[in-house]
Amino acid sequence: MLYLASIFIIIFGLKFLSPILIYLILSIFLSFLLIPIFKFFENKGLPSIISYTLTISSFLLIFLIISILIKTSLDEFIKNYPIYESKLHNLIIQYKDSLEKINFNFQDINIIPFIQKFLGKAGSIVSGFIIVVIGVSFLLFESNIFHQKINLLSNNPKIFIEFYKSVQKYFVIKFFTSLLTGICVGIMVYSFKIDYAFLLGFLAFILNFIPVVGSIIAAIPGIFLALINYGIESAIYVSIFYVIINISISNILEPKIMGNGLNLSPAVIFFSLIFWGYIFGIVGTFFAVPLTLSLKLALQYSNKTQKWAKLLS
Incomplete structure (x- = not known):
């Protein structure tokens, strides 16, 4: 009973702190992608500060280019939407009898408000991105002393x-x-x-x-x-x-x-998608697998919880 209560408290805590933890999760996992690039520059003989600057600058440049291309495409789609709407209307008329059998309502289809809402949140997305970039920058900068900190933090750094x-x-x-x-x-x-x-x-x-x-x-x-x-x-x-x-x-x-490398069952992956999606929203769905993998690794290094790790395998 005590274990069950502890699990519910942990889940509640994760859900309550999710607005903050999302930035931490994004920063940590994004740094995992950038550290190999950082090491690549260092292995080419470049000083750490130059490798660090090149890695962050390359990431920001790629993000900027992709953002511009996406916004341009979405703006063009909104502009051309009446044309697509007209084509869809003609298609529906062509298959009217079949669609009426499934109670299809053409008037319900309007995705423009969703796109406009997304574009309207650009400011909050940018501010969140800045927080993540700052977090990634610190993690990347300290990546060379990661193993030293782990040895100090735990008697079992494995x-x-x-x-x-x-x-x-x-x-x-x-x-x-x-x-x-x-x-x-x-x-x-x-x-x-x-x-x-x-x-x-x-x-x-x-x-x-x-x-x-x-x-x-x-x-x-x-x-x-x-x-x-x-x-x-x-x-x-x-x-x-x-x-x-x-x-x-x-x-x-x-x-x-x-x-x-994963050793996670398909059923566990599916239910982890639902669980982490509930805790962290859309971000949780993107990181469902690595979060579950992290949980499994944590469970398998304790004799008391190894059986739970096997359930995830």
């Missing part, structure tokens, strides 16, 4: 080192497989002459970090644009290529590269 290596391995591999997914999707939709190839490719890249449902959500806009521009046949072909790309990369290539 758990921290394994956590660091496992999570960093996951993020680096996931980043490159997601990037490959985004590039393949971008090329695919461009070859079908579908608008916003960069935006759709970026969606495929970023949502691939969300396990189970991320790739499905990322495919919806591309299929929708293929449907209203070129019809059902084109939408079916685009759907097939989305499936081929995601199965080839996420289900074949990624597990081969990852090896036995």
